[in-house]
Amino acid sequence: MNTNDLRSRLERRRAQLARALNAPETFLRASVFTRTRRCGGATCRCAKGKGHTTAYLATNHPGGKTEQISLPPDLVPEARRWVAAYRSWWRSAEKISAINLELFRRRWVEPRKPAPRGKA
Numbered sequence: 001m002n003t004n005d006l007r008s009r010l011e012r013r014r015a016q017l018a019r020a021l022n023a024p025e026t027f028l029r030a031s032v033f034t035r036t037r038r039c040g041g042a043t044c045r046c047a048k049g050k051g052h053t054t055a056y057l058a059t060n061h062p063g064g065k066t067e068q069i070s071l072p073p074d075l076v077p078e079a080r081r082w083v084a085a086y087r088s089w090w091r092s093a094e095k096i097s098a099i100n101l102e103l104f105r106r107r108w109v110e111p112r113k114p115a116p117r118g119k120a
């Protein structure tokens with residue numbers, strides 16, 4: 001492949017990814033996880049069965065602190081969608097960044113023309 005083809009391929013791919021970055025408002029940097037526990041009630045179905053499952057959302061804050069909040073069952077599918085949307089957005093941003101590094105490496109980035117000086 002000649003370099004012009006490669007350059008236009010990279011730029012087309014970048015444009016595709018940038019369109020994918022046109023993100024919905026509904027995304028969330030977190031993960032959904034579930035925990036199963038027994039409540040301790042002797043007559044509860046969980047005493048013999050598989051326990052109560054509770055879902056949580058966990059996220060990390062700058063500095064490494066982790067926050068967890070519980071999720072009502074009816075919000076679990078929604079939470080999973082928002083988390084998936086964030087990951088997809090992030091993957092696209094990382095790919096664009098990799099393409100842009102390649103464009104700089106090959107000097108396929110045009111410097112911006114300096115803004116014309118206004119007449120004083």
Ligand SMILES: [Zn+2]
Binds near residue numbers: 038039045047
């Ligand atoms: Zn129970």
